[in-house]
Amino acid sequence: MKKTDKTQAAEKTGKAQKTGGNTKSCGTVGKISVSLDENEAWLKERCANCADIMMHKMYLGREADVAALLVFGEVTVTNTLLEDSLIGKMMNELREVPSGELAGVLDSNALGVADTIAYEDRELALAALLAGNAVLFLDGYPKAVKIASKGYPAMVVQKADTEKALRGSRESFTESVKLNEALVRKRIRNTGLKVEEITLGKRSATVTALVYMEDLIYPEILERIRQEIGQWEIDGVFDTGMLEQLCQKHWLSPFPQFETTERPDRAAMEVLNGRILFLCDNSPTALVFPTTFNDFMQVSEDRYHWFGMVTFLRVLRYLAMAAALMISGCYLAVTCFHTQILPTNLLLSFAEARKGVPFPGIIEILLMEMAFELIREAGVRMPGPLGGTIGIVGGLIIGDAAVSANLVSPMTVVVVAFSALSSFAIPKEEFTVPFRLLKYGFIFLGGFFGIFGIVLGIYLLLGHLAGLTSFGIPYLMPFVGKGLEDYRDPGDDLVRLPFHLLTLRPVFARRHQRVRMRRKGEKDVRGQ
């Protein structure tokens, strides 16, 4: 994976690499000594009580008179050292080189080993070691050579688990940031795709990466995320979720301002839309930003299917979202305050169903909602297929038992089940959170103030969303802002246009880079 010029240059020269967050250096900056003993003593001091870090002393050169020290993490370097591995072969080659030429051979990488870097700085060498590489120190040679090996254990590319799709790639991001970068590069084989690595975490030294198309993004957004990250000093970063929370401008809002994906195809698609990808080592979830409300209602395969069906499904998702948020509140509003809305037969059946229930409607709804939340939480935490079983059995048994015991009316069970089902139709799990929480607000508003309360709730909610931005992009785009700064609707929101008309990029792309597709030799079919 290509790094930015700056990063590459820093690595080539072995100089301290400046990073956006905390730097790779963990203590005093010091040069590597020409004396192996000094280097060894320093390493032993730094790695005291680190049983997993191995130090192998050996003698290299044809005359076997140059002392060398190979340092590596126990599991990170392959065990078949001498025969099959790169390190083994390299060591064997170095044993054939005349002792006086060893330094020159290593300096000029005369053995032609692809992934080696010579560091002059001790801390950088140590960081390379802790990143899962082997590091070779040579007596009389003031540098340490990083030799890549298999690295830390990680999961291989697997099927996407949380973003299932019927059509399209099955691949999912892994827990290795390098592998994830490669999965994106595999889909965008263009040098315009930049990968900017930043090491975060004072103690964890976690590698994170910003991936973007240089000519499509707004540079201000990139600068803003660098600043956001750079202002924090944190001991460890273990998932993109931590980065997300650190960088959220409107941190009190329940609405996520970063989209997440575990699908490389979706990630690549979004990079081509002018968005930035944020990857983090040890996390199979990538952050995508800036983001809008509409992005959370789309799935990766929306691009792969016929536009009519996609539009239908999107409308369905939006309706489901509204239902997840408001149906319980509206039910309370209608049954407690505005019974005149209902036809007489329906009203009578509602009254019949509630006969014998001792609680007021709002308590009934709250009881059932809480029961469903409990079932959901239990189902998520239960291992394997037991989780699904708990959900179904719990729902059926609790619902039935609650109705039989006259704790709730059957209609309440139907309403709450419908509300829960609707929340599952929202494609992104993180986006269900605000609706699951705000639903209770609507239950109180509807239960205490009827439709009046519901209207106030909608007005406040839309007001909040209207004020929300993600890295300067209004959260409600593309529903708002048409005509602003020549912005034209790409036709990919509630209604998705036929694929050949999806010629424009969304608002995330630079103003003059908005044409995504055109017929060869023609202007954009929509007139750009």
Added chain:
Amino acid sequence: MFADNDRISQRQLLRQMILALLGAWLLFLAGGVCQAGQNGLAGMALGFLLLAGWLLLLIRNAGVYENMEHYIGKAGRLLVIIVYLSFLVLTGSFLLRKISSLCGEYLISGISPEFLGLLLLLAAGAGIRNDIQQRARLAEIFYPFVMAGFVLMLILAAFHMRAESFADAAAFSLTEVAREGWRTLGAGAVLAVLPFLLGQVEQEKRLKKPLLEGLGKVWLFLTAAAVILIGTFGLEGVRRMEVPVIQLMAGTRLPGKFLERFDIVWLALLLCSILFALGSLLFYGIHLTGMRGDKGRIFRAAMGALIYGGSVLGQEGSRMEQWYPLMAERFYLPFFLILTLALRIFSRRTGKKRR
């Protein structure tokens, strides 16, 4: 970056204008106009024509309004701001008083209108805050729902019209037409705040089209509502009603009869529009004074308290619904018209001197 400049689009301006005016005018203006029969309709048309003319002058003067101190001095500007603020507070109190009592009567019984008014004001203020773009986006999101709802309501209501309802038409009277025209102008006095916003609209040199389009749409809507009201209830019927639009809503149902009554939904849409109007009044109050940050928040709270106080006092027998329109027609409207003309003259003189 995209729209990071505190500016709004012409489309957003148009939608804000319609959304802020439509609910309140539909409730109070259309009802009043239709009680005067064809004289009311003619008067409203005349009033809208005059409003369009005034609007054109306001657009021309937008820059002058923003730089008022240069033409009328610091004291003059302060006086103008005070008059504007008092107008906004009174308009807010009137609107709040009317809508809270309507909500108490038709939407939710058993809760005092004062408490409902307080909730309405809090929601209106919190929904818009001091952000010009937030207000614009909110209008853009609400607009299609509110408009679609109102258009559907009018279409459904049109089927209830009877030809004989138009038979008892009032005799044509020029005085009546003029009176209704002036009444319409009085209701349109709120447009006086527009020039303070126009500087923040994209392509500010070409604002005639969206603003006249907005005014035209509102006029069409109100005229349609007034005609349907007369056609449904007859002139005598309309005159007996306090708020005829509410009665129209109560009688309008969706085909299929899957719901017994649908008036709650129309009222909810009306409430959305009026919440936006109330929030806009608070927004303009802060916008006029140019206060930002904490000062802006404190001022907004103070203005909200004044509006609420006014609405509560209005409810305790001071008959605000009668004297507010009189104040608007006899004091504020003439003041705003004179100010527009005066600023126009001052700016032309200054322009000539410079040349």
